[in-house]
Amino acid sequence: MLWRFAPMIYGPTVLFGLGEGALLPLLPVIAESLGASLAQAALLASVIVVARLIGNLPAGWLVARIGERYTMAVAGGLALAGAFGVIFSDGLIGLAVSVFAIGLCASAFGLARHAFMTTRVPLRYRARALSVLGGSFRLGMFTGPFVAAGVLAVWGEERAVAWFFVGALVALVVLVLTGRDPEDVLAAEGSAPRHPAASAEAREGVFRSMWRHRRVLATLGVSTAALSAMRQARVYLLPLWGVSLTLDAQTIALIVGVTGALEFALFYSSGQIMDRWGRLWACLPSMVLMGGAFLGLAFTHDLAASTMWFLVGAIVVGVGNGLSSGILMTLGADVAPPQDPAAFLGSWRMLADAGAASAPLIISAVTALASLPVACGVIGVIGLAGALGFGRTVPRYVPHHR
Structure with missing residues (x-):
């Protein structure tokens, strides 16, 4: 299953991690260009961590209600708005709101794929599947700064890296909405999940x-x-x-x-x-x-x-x-x-x-x-x-x- 659906299972994680990994190191630089002090720039960089923390509970509610595929699509749209906010913000408040939106979406992406793996992957290789998922995100975060360095070498403008993030998010949303959904394909083949999903009435808040x-x-x-x-x-x-x-x-x-x-x-x-x-x-x-x-x-x-x-x-x-x-x-x-x-x-x-x-x-x-x-x-x-x-x-x- 993992080999068959690798692009859909791991692709969104790689794309989001790559874009985020390219953008994060430059957030303090962008903040300083808008007049932030060093302390304010450091605080802005921590906004994304706080957003991840806050976003987990609503992300859990959203995945339980509309499924992991549509959760990632919604999160991708919101992250795109945040990326455009980073590009066009002319003040620190607008930049902080945009970064906060990106952090919320990071929670949704992580939780959506985590929930899918929990219900679908057999126990005998669950840890390996999830380690590869973690490694996919690390791959993006590890290579993202090198991509950012290349973008800066060509365009010489920090916000050009945010355009790269926009491109990664567009590819992500297209992949999620047009790619083969593992849930639908497996259901059509009669391959039920290891544990059938609870009905809407039985789901816990x-x-x-x-x-x-x-x-x-x-x-x-x-x-x-x-x-x-x-x-x-x-x-x-x-x-x-x-x-x-x-x-x-x-x-x-x-x-x-x-x-x-x-x-x-x-x-x-x-x-x-x-x-x-x-x-x-x-x-x-x-x-x-x-x-x-x-x-x-x-x-x-x-x-x-x-x-x-x-x-x-x-x-x-x-x-x-x-x-x-x-x-x-x-x-x-x-x-x-x-x-x-x-x-x-x-x-x-x-x-x-x-x-x-x-x-x-x-x-x-x-x-x-x-x-x-x-x-x-x-x-x-x-x-x-x-x-x-x-x-x-x-x-x-x-x-x-x-």
Whole structure:
């Protein structure tokens, strides 16, 4: 099934990730061109994270009501409006609203495909399928900045990259609306989903689903939030660490680039591990590696070989994050109600995005109150605490993958 429908299953994710990955690094530059201060530019870049967090619950409701195909089409239209807003905004408020709309759509795209995989993909290769889905997004985000560099080299204007995002979104909407819909094709062939969908009357609302599954969300869900916090922390903490060591921008970019390459290279390994040996064998090593790397890095700042330890720590973080590809989606699919997963997955993804949104706030607050090494140590402790949480909750809620 995955080979037959690969363009429809993974294509929208690659296209959206490619466009978003090209645009995100230039948002602060566009904001500064409109008169934003450095602090305002940084705040604008975080708007998209907040929008993802807020958008998960309405996205869960929308997927449950109109299906994942039409949800992606609606989200594509809204994202197009946001992309045009980025191009034509002449003030910071308009730019912020446009970026917020793009963030809402990112939630809808992610949740729509997650819900489809939950109901359609057989359990024996679910983790690999979801790891490839995660890898598809990473591919877009990894190559997007290089595309942006090429666009800038040709046109020399930051907003030209937003036009590239428009092109990616148009291709995405056309693919979603005209491509073979896996749901329709499989239904015509008489291939029913593993778990028949619930009727419209039997579907739970988002908040009712959240209350019904509050125990798993408050336990396993909190551990996944810790994992999301670790992932987001590396985006902020590694460049800040390089700056604190007075490294030049080229060296910092090279070290962070090596980390990104490792993360992308290992995305399929995570799915193989989870399908063959169980979910715990991926999430525990991932959290221990990332948490241990950040905690150890906190004690190397003033050493003579601090740059070498920075490189070692970044590599370990990259390996740990690479092994975590698809974990959040796989665990969410494992514990979601099989007949009606969308509403639950909205809450699940909201928790994960809440963890991601909290990481830069924690780093900023602890650095201001103490120092960057202390902030690095706190992030490491959060990672190790998340590993303990996974060790206790994964065997309880995902018993067939101990």
